[in-house]
Amino acid sequence: MVRPRILVTGATGFLGPYVVAALRGRDAAVVTAARSAGDAAVDLSRPGMVDAVLEALAPDRVVNLVAMAKLGDCERDPARAQHVNATLPADLAARLGERLLHVSTDLVFDGRGAPYDEVAPVEPLSAYGVSKAAGEQAVLGSGGRVVRLPLLFGKDDRGRGASAMITAAVAGGQRLALFTNEYRTPLHAADAAEALAELTLDLGGPRLLHVGGPQRCSRWEFGQQVCAALDLSPALLTPAECQDPLRPRDVSLVTQWPQRRSFAAMLRDA
Numbered sequence: 527m528v529r530p531r532i533l534v535t536g537a538t539g540f541l542g543p544y545v546v547a548a549l550r551g552r553d554a555a556v557v558t559a560a561r562s563a564g565d566a567a568v569d570l571s572r573p574g575m576v577d578a579v580l581e582a583l584a585p586d587r588v589v590n591l592v593a594m595a596k597l598g599d600c601e602r603d604p605a606r607a608q609h610v611n612a613t614l615p616a617d618l619a620a621r622l623g624e625r626l627l628h629v630s631t632d633l634v635f636d637g638r639g640a641p642y643d644e645v646a647p648v649e650p651l652s653a654y655g656v657s658k659a660a661g662e663q664a665v666l667g668s669g670g671r672v673v674r675l676p677l678l679f680g681k682d683d684r685g686r687g688a689s690a691m692i693t694a695a696v697a698g699g700q701r702l703a704l705f706t707n708e709y710r711t712p713l714h715a716a717d718a719a720e721a722l723a724e725l726t727l728d729l730g731g732p733r734l735l736h737v738g739g740p741q742r743c744s745r746w747e748f749g750q751q752v753c754a755a756l757d758l759s760p761a762l763l764t765p766a767e768c769q770d771p772l773r774p775r776d777v778s779l780v781t782q783w784p785q786r787r788s789f790a791a792m793l794r795d796a
Contacts, residue, residue, distance in 0.1 A: 529555045532726060533583055535570055535618075536591030538563050540686040541629070541678060544719035545589055552723055557583045571610050576617045587625045589726050590615055593658070595631075597772060600654035611657035616664035623669035624733075627726050630674045632710065632738070634659040637774025640709065641742070644674075644734050644780075652772040666733060673722060676738045676779055679752075679796050680715035688712060688745075689752050689796035696758050703766035704745040709776040711738035712748055714792035721783055738779030741789040755793035 532549050536542055537558035549556045558564035559579055566579045570592055580588075593611055594600055600607035615628045635642050636649035648659045662672050679689035695702035721737045743751065746765045753760040768775070 529553055530586045530727065531555045531557065531584065533557050533559060533579075533585035533588045534591065535559045535588065536593065539591055539593075540680075540682055540684075541675075541715050541718065542591055544680070544715045545591065545722050548716070548719040548723035549589075549726065552727060554723075554727065557585060559583070571614050576614070576621065580621060587627070587726055587729075588618060588622055589722055590618055590626060590628045593629070593631075595654065597652050597654050600652065600657065601772070604653040604657070607653050607657040608660065611654070612660035612664060615661040615670075616668070619665040619668035619670035624671060624729055626665060626670040627722065628661065628665045628670055628672050629722070630662050630672050631655070631658050632674055632676045632736075632777040632779055633774065634662065634674070635774060635777045637776045640776035641711075641778045641780045642736070644732075644736055651774055655774075662734075670733075671725070671731070672734050673725060674734075674736050674779065675713065675718050676777070677710040677712045677748075678715045678718055679712055679748075679792075681796065682715075687715060688748065689793075692749050692752050692763070693756065693758065693796070696753065696760075696762055699762065701762050701764055702749070703764050704749045705768040705773075706744050706746040706765045707775055708768045708773060709742055709744050709778050710748075711740075711742050711778045711781070713737065713739035714795060716795070717786065717792060720786065735783065736779040736781045737783045738781040739789060739792070740785045742776075742778040751789075751793055752796055755790065756796060
């Protein structure tokens with residue numbers, strides 16, 4: 527059997543190394559692209575780079591993790607957010623069709639109709655959400671596939687991800703305010719990566735899928751559970767109420783993806 531050649535874009539982000547490991551664990555031949563590292567160290571959002579990288583690396587399939595994901599950055603430069611989060615995946619999908627698996631977000635929803643399944647209408651509140659929703663539409667319109675992911679956590683040597691932020695604050699003796707009224711379905715990045723790897727290798731899978739965690743919780747509840755699982759003191763965590771109109775209050779996802787381990791097991795690996 528010929529090993530499929532998979533290109534992972536945005537491979538040096540928080541989720542990227544987990545996806546690369548999950549694909550290699552399934553004996554896929556993985557190549558990577560990122561702005562400052564990988565087999566192709568390029569900014570894919572620059573003109574001509576999509577064609578150049580696809581020609582040079584000749585992947586059979588692509589997992590697109592490239593995103594401008596910080597809400598503040600997207601609000602300050604919505605045109606750039608639209609280019610990275612919508613135009614780039616549209617270009618990839620136009621060339622790849624179903625061979626593209628594009629990663630999106632639960633923040634395409636407005637938080638007023640949770641829990642959300644795949645047929646729920648998108649109503650983004652932020653420039654980030656608007657750009658990701660546009661990217662989804664473009665990918666699906668060209669025959670590509672989309673996976674929406676929730677808040678991700680897990681170990682990271684650069685302190686990225688929801689749990690790393692908490693453990694870093696506790697270890698550094700810094701107070702950290704966590705919202706009591708912002709609900710997600712958090713998922714360990716390793717579990718998200720396993721789902722993405724399986725879907726990448728199975729072209730017969732759904733065109734739009736939610737892969738959420740097994741438990742709905744607020745940021746505050748999540749922080750408490752992380753500290754309990756890792757035997758850390760939660761004394762430096764403080765409850766706060768989100769007032770930001772750009773942040774939806776509840777974007778918990780309904781997912782049909784089978785959970786391979788419990789939320790408690792995921793937290794112990796955070």
